[in-house]
Amino acid sequence: MDSKSRLSKLLKQLPTEKAPERDLWQGIELGLEPPERSVSKGRLLWLGSAAALILSVGLITPPWVSFTPESAQSPVQSPAQQPFEPRGNTEPLLGNALVSSLSKQHTAQLNALLTTMQSMPALTQNWQQQLTDLRQAETVITRALKQDPNNTALLQMLQNVHQQQLFLVKRVHTPQWQRI
Amino acid sequence: MESLSTVNTERVNAVPVRYDEPLVRAAQQGDRQAYHALYKHYHQRVYALCYRLTADTGMAEDATQEVFIQLWQKLKNYTWKSRFSTWLHSVATHITVSYMRKQKSWVAHMLNIETSPEVQALDASRCTSEVDLEALIIRLPERARVVFVLHAIEGYRHDDIAALLNIATGTSKAQFHRARGMLIKWLDGENYGQ
Numbered sequence: 001m002d003s004k005s006r007l008s009k010l011l012k013q014l015p016t017e018k019a020p021e022r023d024l025w026q027g028i029e030l031g032l033e034p035p036e037r038s039v040s041k042g043r044l045l046w047l048g049s050a051a052a053l054i055l056s057v058g059l060i061t062p063p064w065v066s067f068t069p070e071s072a073q074s075p076v077q078s079p080a081q082q083p084f085e086p087r088g089n090t091e092p093l094l095g096n097a098l099v100s101s102l103s104k105q106h107t108a109q110l111n112a113l114l115t116t117m118q119s120m121p122a123l124t125q126n127w128q129q130q131l132t133d134l135r136q137a138e139t140v141i142t143r144a145l146k147q148d149p150n151n152t153a154l155l156q157m158l159q160n161v162h163q164q165q166l167f168l169v170k171r172v173h174t175p176q177w178q179r180i
Numbered sequence: 181m182e183s184l185s186t187v188n189t190e191r192v193n194a195v196p197v198r199y200d201e202p203l204v205r206a207a208q209q210g211d212r213q214a215y216h217a218l219y220k221h222y223h224q225r226v227y228a229l230c231y232r233l234t235a236d237t238g239m240a241e242d243a244t245q246e247v248f249i250q251l252w253q254k255l256k257n258y259t260w261k262s263r264f265s266t267w268l269h270s271v272a273t274h275i276t277v278s279y280m281r282k283q284k285s286w287v288a289h290m291l292n293i294e295t296s297p298e299v300q301a302l303d304a305s306r307c308t309s310e311v312d313l314e315a316l317i318i319r320l321p322e323r324a325r326v327v328f329v330l331h332a333i334e335g336y337r338h339d340d341i342a343a344l345l346n347i348a349t350g351t352s353k354a355q356f357h358r359a360r361g362m363l364i365k366w367l368d369g370e371n372y373g374q
Contacts, residue, residue, distance in 0.1 A: 003367040007360070010313040010367075011332055017224035018231055024245050025219060031249035032212065129221065130199055136217040137202040144206075161202050168199065 095149035099142060099158070106162040113166055117173040127172040134165045204264050208255045215255075219248055222265070226272045232329045233276050235318045243279045247272045273334065277326075277344055316366050320359050327352050328359035 124130075141158045148154060200221065206214035226247050231240035251271055258267055317325060326345065330336040331352070338356070342349040 003364040006311075006367050007313075007363055010311060014313055014333060016228060018228035019224050020227045020241050020244060021237060022241065024223065024227075024241055024248075025216065027245050028219065028248045029212070029216075031245070032215075032252050133203065133217055133221045134199045137199070137206070137214070140206045140211060140214045140217075141202055157202060164199055 096146070098155065099145045099149060102155070102158060102162070103138075103142065106165075110162075110165055110169070113169050117169055120173045122172045123174075124172050127168060130168055131165060134161055134168065137161050138165070200264050204255070204258065207252075208258070215252060222268055223248065225265075226268070229269070229272055229329075229334065230276050232314070232317060232333065233273075233326055234280060235322070235325060239280070239283070243276045246279050247275045250275050269334070273330070273336075274344065280326075311367060313363075316363055320362060324355045324359035324362070327355040328363075331356050332360070 138158065138161050141154055141161060145151065145154050145158065200218060203214045203218050203221075207218055223244060227240060227244045230243040230247070231237065234240045234243060251268065254271055258264065317328065320328060327341055330341045330344070331338065336344070338349050338352040341347075341352045345352070
């Protein structure tokens with residue numbers, strides 16, 4: 001292989017990430033100032049952002065039917081399909097009870113999926129980090145729901161982040177030829 | 181910022197999952213925990229960019245901190261017209277170049293002085309059969325390195341690099357070819373340290 005080709009090959013192999021030698025967050029956190037936005041304006045923007053997210057997610061949500069593991073008892077459904085009530089319960093849940101139910105149901109689905117996929121090789125190396133980030137996003141939304149438990153935009157956002165977790169685990173463990 | 185959107189998005193977004201949307205939206209509302217999660221996810225990519233541009237661990241760390249401090253205020257300007265990672269990369273590039281401009285030594289280098297011989301000299305003992313391209317890039321002269329990193333690794337066009345660095349487009353192309361030529365020579369195992 002000549003040096004030009006070798007250089008091209010090495011460039012493609014160049015890692016996209018590099019870890020700093022020290023923790024940089026502490027210094028960053030000290031430098032953070034409150035965002036330049038009033039509370040009321042922020043509240044409006046938050047609701048607007050949530051609505052935009054739901055709209056965009058609704059447009060891009062793929063069919064979820066095919067990737068539910070056999071060990072999971074309930075299929076994963078899109079936000080529009082999934083009712084806000086646990087299976088076998090005719091009384092719809094509200095508020096914190098609903099959030100708790102959704103979280104428990106999701107945890108069971110995710111654990112079942114992870115168990116099914118654990119023997120399969122992952123296509124990317126950092127999927128667990130991405131899953132951790134998604135779990136943190138879930139934590140943020142859940143915390144917001146504690147302040148406003150009947151906010152449907154937040155509830156749908158929670159369902160969305162749940163589905164993204166399942167989608168991520170499924171995607172990184174699906175062989176390339178099956179994704180074509 | 182978003183006009184410079186020619187960064188190599190495939191490198192940045194290996195798995196196109198919209199996992200960061202809730203975090204970005206929460207951070208835009210001032211949620212520091214969400215912003216910390218974004219930092220944890222992206223800081224190694226930003227640091228890699230800063231390190232390759234500055235060729236110095238300490239400067240790269242300072243620049244990375246500068247990026248995330250300024251990004252906190254700039255988050256409100258993100259309008260979802262491009263992927264967040266693409267926008268972040270563009271913002272990080274601009275902030276890092278600005279940071280480097282503030283360093284007197286960098287200005288001197290960019291204007292008329294090439295990288296000092298001790299930095300440019302290549303430690304041939306490190307060049308085993310497993311070539312460390314990163315180490316070679318870091319040893320490029322500063323002007324050539326910055327242009328090479330932005331064009332060959334980050335995917336910027338020469339026009340955008342010229343605007344970013346306040347140089348002529350032809351100068352950007354010339355520096356890129358110079359850097360590429362040096363790397364090819366070094367890969368050939370010739371002229372180490374020149």
